[in-house]
Amino acid sequence: MRAGTLIATDSGNTLAAVRRCEGSLERMRGLLWRPALVPGQGLLIAPCNSVHTIGMRYAIDVVFLDRDGRVLKVCPALKPLRMAMARGARQVIELAAGEASRLGLLPKRVVRWQETLTA
Template sequence: MGWRRATSCQDRLRGWLGQAPPGPGDGLWIVPCRAVHTVGMAWPIDAVFVDKRGRVLRIVPALRPGRAACCWRAWGVLELAAGEAARLGWKQGERMSRNRVSTRQRSGA
């Protein structure tokens, strides 16, 4: 599936609802966004909150169903399968890039 971008109000509200669980390399960009929820979902997700420059402000690993998370300074959030942020080696304060994801997936990191 790859990364999907949710920019409309309807797409941002819907998120992963009604979708298959994300697999390795799948993600949902939600912009603008400062808070996410997993109400109605059956699986946990990683939530990676970023600023406009792509700098990681906060990572919420394995956000369980029925929970919420926020980062008021965020511009957007990338929702991933639980464990993906750690697998990709993302850390708070670093700049996230799609190229880095592609490189790590090819190398099997």
């Protein structure tokens, strides 16, 4: 996984520290067997147009993005043992429950992921 930040393109503000899944195994695993996310943290999975919370012990916010980073759909507080998908989605951001609303991630808003460079 690569570390980075989620940036709102309209304001340039940093919204959250978001790790990006790189390989197919990382994408399949997602948040399974990981500690719950805390406010200000997220996981970006790409390419991806559907997720499940089977095997998870906590609810998450799921934000579906198109190829350009435009929010298509938000599934707030998706409980364990559920599935969600969005037609046209190419990326998914998983956040702690309640974070999508707090960060203002609403349909049509555009965000981008930027890798954090380490010295």
